[in-house]
Amino acid sequence: MEKTVGPAYDKATGFTFQGQGAGSGALATQIKGKTVKADVFVSASPKVNQTLEGSANGNWVSWYASFASSNLVIGINPKSSFAADLTSKPWYDVVGESGFKLGSTDALTDPKGALSVTALENAAKSENKPELATIAKSYDNVQPEESLVGRLQAGQLDAAFFYASEAKAADLTTIPLTGQDLKATYTVTKLAGAPNSKGADAFIQYLLGKEGKADMKKFGYDLISPADVSGTGVPTALESVLGR
Incomplete structure (x- = not known):
């Protein structure tokens, strides 16, 4: 826009x-x-x-x-120490690792944030990974919509949830939400x-x-x-x- x-x-x-x-x-x-x-x-x-x-x-x-x-995807920081794992393993096997910094918007004020919570909760159930349900309930990962791209590009985040269209506009490296079909x-x-x-x-x-x-x-x-x-x-x- x-x-x-x-x-x-x-x-x-x-x-x-x-x-x-x-x-x-x-x-x-x-x-x-x-x-x-x-x-x-x-x-x-x-x-x-x-x-x-x-x-x-x-x-x-x-x-x-x-x-x-536009589909929900995960944008990654190519310089992150987790980048290799993110591009070689399913996302749900990586984002719950110790020290991983995952960004999302506020589920209470932004549909993308709500979809991000759904993605984490779905994976927690289907893959038997309760740590993802914990992440979904936490506000530690919540970032302002306006600064999410900048924080990822600056290395403050290892990965974050985006719509495919906005990720393409920002020229972000992305990986798909394996096993899920969530979209705006x-x-x-x-x-x-x-x-x-x-x-x-x-x-x-x-x-x-x-x-x-x-x-x-x-x-x-x-x-x-x-x-x-x-x-x-x-x-x-x-x-x-x-x-x-």
Whole structure:
């Protein structure tokens, strides 16, 4: 969004993109609490939109479109003393070793963090590794979404959970979550009372149009085409790009 889609959107439309990245749940809380103003909300989980729906939640969202997905993977630091094991053994045999530093985001505020906990708990059961369940319950590994890539690249972490798309954008070395199929499903919506209504429409039109889809494919997103729309009240200006 920041390095590719945003600048391309600016050039194509004449509007100015300004993004704020964080865990989807955290952003939804900020929107609901009116501590941040936004025109468009992009989430990594359809469920997060439900926290902004209805009068009890401020009626911020009445519809959303699922437009892409990306698998959960593990990004590794190639200079880590555990790197050789990570690339030659199943991940669940390595991340529980003494001294291993594994990063994830907060499961309470970010869908990726919740998926990371699921991955650890699943492996703890299927591989009979109770130490992974302990890691899943610990907050010692929790890092801010905004700094997770930097901490891994700086050597502060041996590995961390990422979506394949963001790992590719950051040029990270990754390994698959052997035995599991966990993924983010990305959604987009125009928020009620968007300060820049025309800019919001133009952004969603760009993101889900030919150029935006090409950008997403380049970074490894699995596209949902046409986008899967939930709810009611899609703006007239967006009906065509959403296949309505």
